[in-house]
Amino acid sequence: MSFWHSMSWKTEGIRVTAPVQWRQYDGFVSVLWEAESQAGASGYYLSDDPRIMFFFNDVSSNVRISNENDNFARNSRPMARAVYVPAGVPLWTGSRKTHSFSHLNLHLHRDRVLRYLAPSIGSSAAQTALRRSVELQDVPALDALAKLLADEIKNPSRHAVYAESLVGSIVAGLLDIPPEREESTGGRLTQAQMNKLLAHIDGLGDYRMSVAEMAAIVGLSESWFASVFKQTTGKTPLQWQLTKRVELSKQLLGESDLTVASIAAQLGFSDQAHLTKVFRQIVGETPAAWRRMRQVRQA
Structure with a gap:
């Protein structure tokens, strides 16, 4: 499935410190960012597609996020290491102090994710999971998967199915999918x-x-x-x-x-x-x- 994400965004006080690396897969786009954020930096992001942000370092003490622009200080919360943002959900960010960060963005084609999840959990549960935001801080298993995917993005050495399976595992590990009882x-x-x-x-x-x-x-x-x-x-x-x-x-x-x-x-x-x-x-x-x-x- 040929897919390229659709996203609107605007940042102030954030600069890229290394060339952006990305790969396009079957229904997924994976992007690696290395950047530096100044104290007081801000960002606004809105995507037509569901997406995942994974930070390779802990930024929870430096970055606050909110889904509401009004009264950011009151409505914001710490940025978690792994964040799933459903399609159409806006996100504002604010930096408390200067810091460097490295993160992986996974832009997902909704139908591709449904096709991946539905055979195992059913289409209804898959659609429900795609509508629920998720933010996790303690993510050792996802960290290992994200690092493997990052290595493949930097130095592609295997068939695309390898990276796509890693993306699928990250999606299944992060989304809020209730266990079968x-x-x-x-x-x-x-x-x-x-x-x-x-x-x-x-x-x-x-x-x-x-x-x-x-x-x-x-x-x-x-x-x-x-x-x-x-x-x-x-x-x-x-x-x-x-x-x-x-x-x-x-x-x-x-x-x-x-x-x-x-x-x-x-x-x-x-x-x-x-x-x-x-x-x-x-x-x-x-x-x-x-x-x-x-x-x-x-x-």
């Missing part, structure tokens, strides 16, 4: 998770959600959620939703004068024939036959 669920959803899921889906009224949306509600990846959901309910998420929608259709058939076609449309079935087919599979008879039988029993 396999041990806590014991292969099944907890009652608390089921209650949370039911409360959300009941509020929709038609029991129509994607597996990704259901998984996100209980904080699991799509693949793991699908597995433990079936272990918990005996049905796949789709089968379970269809059963719930049929139960809701029975309620409407018994308590209203709505036609079968109207009920089908209200519950998101493609048409009356679709509802009839699913209803017969689950209940054993058509909606019209079920309604007539119920009316006879109540007579």
Whole structure:
């Protein structure tokens, strides 16, 4: 994937002390900076793409950062060694005293990162992680990965897949990706998770959600959620939703004068024939036959 980042920035009091080195990879641009910042120096940065800043030296006592320009002194915080900035999030910096620094900038193509993460954690969790800012100070593992990547940027000696795998590992190590709670669920959803899921889906009224949306509600990846959901309910998420929608259709058939076609449309079935087919599979008879039988029993 040919990719070059889009970024607006302005600095005052910061000068580059060595030639900038960079490499363009599949969906990533890696840039090495050596610079010196004067006391009172400032910077403003805004990127259309998600990015990572990694400092090879501790600058937390020298640099403050903020996502708000107003009242910088009150709203700022120390610059961490590893910072993930989501796309479209502005960043202001201010230097307290003169210092030199070395850092790695990783500019990321959003779709490339999603393609890397989604098979393991699911697209919903990957998209959520990309929207969350991250700032870490204690980063020994990331430091080792960043130094390997910096060496390759300075002196390319391997296939691009080597550097791309390092970038992928840095992304996976830094982004806020919750662990799969396999041990806590014991292969099944907890009652608390089921209650949370039911409360959300009941509020929709038609029991129509994607597996990704259901998984996100209980904080699991799509693949793991699908597995433990079936272990918990005996049905796949789709089968379970269809059963719930049929139960809701029975309620409407018994308590209203709505036609079968109207009920089908209200519950998101493609048409009356679709509802009839699913209803017969689950209940054993058509909606019209079920309604007539119920009316006879109540007579």
